[in-house]
Amino acid sequence: MTATTIPKPAHPAKLNASPSIDAGTMKALVYRGPGKKALEDHPRPGITAPGDAIVKIWKTTICGTDLHILKGDVPTCQPGRILGHEGVGVIDEVGAAVTAFKPGDRVLISCITACGKCEYCRRGMYSHCTTGGWILGNEIDGTQAEYVRIPHADTSLYPIPQGADEEALVMLSDILPTGFECGVLNGKVAPGSTVAIVGSGPIGLAALLTAQLYSPAEIIMVDLDDNRLEVARTFGATQTVNSKDGKAADAVMAMTGKRGVDTAIEAVGIPATFELCQAIVAPGGTIANIGVHGAKVDLHLERLWSHNIAITTRLVDTVTTAMLLKTVQSKKIDPTRLITDHYELDRILDAYETFGNAAKTKALKVIIET
Numbered sequence: 001m002t003a004t005t006i007p008k009p010a011h012p013a014k015l016n017a018s019p020s021i022d023a024g025t026m027k028a029l030v031y032r033g034p035g036k037k038a039l040e041d042h043p044r045p046g047i048t049a050p051g052d053a054i055v056k057i058w059k060t061t062i063c064g065t066d067l068h069i070l071k072g073d074v075p076t077c078q079p080g081r082i083l084g085h086e087g088v089g090v091i092d093e094v095g096a097a098v099t100a101f102k103p104g105d106r107v108l109i110s111c112i113t114a115c116g117k118c119e120y121c122r123r124g125m126y127s128h129c130t131t132g133g134w135i136l137g138n139e140i141d142g143t144q145a146e147y148v149r150i151p152h153a154d155t156s157l158y159p160i161p162q163g164a165d166e167e168a169l170v171m172l173s174d175i176l177p178t179g180f181e182c183g184v185l186n187g188k189v190a191p192g193s194t195v196a197i198v199g200s201g202p203i204g205l206a207a208l209l210t211a212q213l214y215s216p217a218e219i220i221m222v223d224l225d226d227n228r229l230e231v232a233r234t235f236g237a238t239q240t241v242n243s244k245d246g247k248a249a250d251a252v253m254a255m256t257g258k259r260g261v262d263t264a265i266e267a268v269g270i271p272a273t274f275e276l277c278q279a280i281v282a283p284g285g286t287i288a289n290i291g292v293h294g295a296k297v298d299l300h301l302e303r304l305w306s307h308n309i310a311i312t313t314r315l316v317d318t319v320t321t322a323m324l325l326k327t328v329q330s331k332k333i334d335p336t337r338l339i340t341d342h343y344e345l346d347r348i349l350d351a352y353e354t355f356g357n358a359a360k361t362k363a364l365k366v367i368i369e370t
């Protein structure tokens, strides 16, 4: 997920109310301030609004955004919060207003909570829902726990089809729609076009998998890590560039006959990678930002003013989740290729170690089972 630090209207009374009943305790991964996290016993969530559902988590995962939170980059996420905004599970309990789901239903949790009724939701911009958006594991307790409360359950959960691979579906909570909506759709990837994806981590690889739905002629992956570039080759990258020599822009320009790329997808979230995108975008091209940026970036308008380019930013809206689910079901996309490691919830701190040291461990997505 691409995080935003734009403050949202306050609506804490409804969303952060304490559980209606004492439902016992559960294990949960709790953010304790920059650099600090702990696996703790935590009260189980209960229904606090008629549109809520309580989901018993089966499988969840760790996102790069969780690492940003732990660095202190996401001020909306306060100490004491249970992290996690991805997962699949089974409905344990529903509020009186929930009509689409009942206890026992298997569900995919979207990283974006949507009321379906506010002005932004009516425009399909669920990421900016006035009583939702990216709140899970940020402004309300998240999915790295045995149970999670999902507000606006009818419009924020998806039924899991019969026979679906639940592990594959965990990739649909966030990274596949994020790579696709923020990178591929915003970047206007088209048949025969040339694409560069800067960053070959899970999100960059999700963009690589979904970009191929549009048959671009070239997809060039850029990263510092040779292992990740090798993985990108097996995922369909036509060329790869290791950027550690600082000459990635020259390499991409040489690969494209000095023209540059039609779509430059930024999938890291640091100034150097966004500047690289500016250096390699062709006239008429698009820079599609996915990365969560914690620092300002220079914009080279002294060069780009005459290049007819577009720059897009987006917090994933998860408007393509149902469509992507069908591409996974029909095996057009196999997101299980992104999964490298498995841990039980009891060992989630080890899972964070593995995920946080990806250069050493070669980890992509880490599945955590409860």
Ligand SMILES: [Zn+2]
Pocket: 001, 002, 063, 064, 065, 066, 085, 111, 174, 175
């Ligand atoms: Zn995420």
Ligand SMILES: [Zn+2]
Pocket: 114, 115, 116, 117, 118, 119, 120, 121, 122, 128, 129, 130, 131, 132
């Ligand atoms: Zn809404």
